[in-house]
Amino acid sequence: EAAVTQSPRNKVAVTGGKVTLSCNQTNNHNNMYWYRQDTGHGLRLIHYSYGAGSTEKGDIPDGYKASRPSQENFSLILELATPSQTSVYFCASGDWGASYEQYFGPGTRLTVL
Amino acid sequence: GQQVQQSPASLVLQEGENAELQCNFSTSLNSMQWFYQRPGGSLVSLFYNPSGTKHSGRLTSTTVIKERRSSLHISSSQTTDSGTYLCALERTSNNRIFFGDGTQLVVKP
Numbered sequence: 001e002a003a004v005t006q007s008p009r010n011k012v013a014v015t016g017g018k019v020t021l022s023c024n025q026t027n028n029h030n031n032m033y034w035y036r037q038d039t040g041h042g043l044r045l046i047h048y049s050y051g052a053g054s055t056e057k058g059d060i061p062d063g064y065k066a067s068r069p070s071q072e073n074f075s076l077i078l079e080l081a082t083p084s085q086t087s088v089y090f091c092a093s094g095d096w097g098a099s100y101e102q103y104f105g106p107g108t109r110l111t112v113l
Numbered sequence: 114g115q116q117v118q119q120s121p122a123s124l125v126l127q128e129g130e131n132a133e134l135q136c137n138f139s140t141s142l143n144s145m146q147w148f149y150q151r152p153g154g155s156l157v158s159l160f161y162n163p164s165g166t167k168h169s170g171r172l173t174s175t176t177v178i179k180e181r182r183s184s185l186h187i188s189s190s191q192t193t194d195s196g197t198y199l200c201a202l203e204r205t206s207n208n209r210i211f212f213g214d215g216t217q218l219v220v221k222p
Contacts, residue, residue, distance in 0.1 A: 041214050042215050
């Protein structure tokens with residue numbers, strides 16, 4: 001079964017601090033994604049990756065960096081966290097085959113004070 | 114403009130009633146996926162449905178590409194169906210995924 005894990009599950013950070021959110025997938029999918037979800041909204045794409053070493057900007061990349069050091073791992077980095085980045089962050093993996101489906105991690109709740 | 118629009122934004126039902134959730138899109142698509150999300154929870158895939166009709170228990174998904182719409186029908190709703198239903202569109206031109214804002218469903222006993 002597809003598996004996407006995220007760490008940490010909850011994080012409290014201070015304004016101006018550095019935050020790294022980690023995602024690991026055991027699906028051997030080429031594509032990985034980072035989304036944020038704010039109350040009452042769907043998911044918005046921050047960064048995504050087509051494979052190890054690649055990162056692409058999504059719809060709302062400002063204030064975020066991404067790193068894909070391997071097929072399995074995809075990190076989201078907030079170099080200087082701000083309160084506006086308080087949100088729930090979801091990682092997903094997916095690949096093109098007979099069908100294209102995305103599999104999501106459990107989410108990370110980030111609070112920036 | 115927004116690529117994917119969901120309606121209604123919220124819906125309250127009495128247990129046993131049926132629900133029809135809509136997803137309309139403004140661009141050509143490769144695929145359409147429906148997700149269910151509990152409050153504070155992760156997303157669970159309900160259907161991957163690029164076209165036609167699919168059934169799963171009390172749920173039915175219908176995607177009509179030329180009309181640029183997809184629907185999710187819930188029959189005989191139960192209180193455990195409460196949560197948020199999201200549709201996601203994979204766009205043909207660049208294989209990007211776009212989500213709607215979701216429909217928040219509350220089923221009362």
